[in-house]
Ligand SMILES: [Ca+2]
């Protein structure tokens with residue numbers, strides 16, 4: 497029995513080091529994609545981001561009673577793994593851009609991991625922010641027409657993050673000219689307004705947010721803990737857009 501236990505331990509150590517060594521090695525960026533024009537759609541182009549491997553095994557069954565929870569729809573997810581944007585917006589313009597946060601000194605990791613272009617969720621590749629209602633903010637450096645945002649919180653455990661509110665503005669303080677793209681704070685507990693969008697289970701495919709060409713220099717993402725704990729996590733945020741004319 498002792499030997500068996502040791503072997504299992506050894507196995508998990510090897511698995512862990514393999515996982516660790518993969519972090520940052522993948523230089524493939526999520527903006528890489530098929531840039532061939534979509535057949536009938538004029539000046540739209542396909543984007544196929546690089547998705548990380550799934551990290552949990554089994555059916556994601558969240559505990560507790562989550563209001564307004566989206567039903568799993570694998571076909572819908574499959575259909576959006578390659579998505580269309582206007583020509584010129586097929587690059588991840590968030591890559592390498594500075595990130596600020598309501599928690600400037602994260603508990604785990606550093607804020608630059610959120611825009612390093614690597615959606616790998618292994619240990620050492622994600623940021624853990626303080627508990628409660630927190631935000632991260634990406635400065636694109638100039639106003640952009642933003643079409644899609646692809647977001648990964650954390651998907652090693654089955655988790656649902658609460659009160660996701662994703663906003664765009666040209667004001668770094670988000671006091672004026674704020675457009676809300678996504679809000680699933682169904683009871684307005686975060687006092688940013690009641691949101692109608694669904695809660696959802698995190699997966700390796702991330703969450704694709706429609707931005708519809710909204711103009712702005714800054715992207716801000718709020719969350720308020722998750723089903724596993726009070727913490728807020730980010731692996732990567734990719735933004736697809738082009739500089740505003
Ligand atoms: Ca990352």
Ligand SMILES: [Ca+2]
Pocket residue numbers: 658659680681682683684685686
């Ligand atoms: Ca809420």
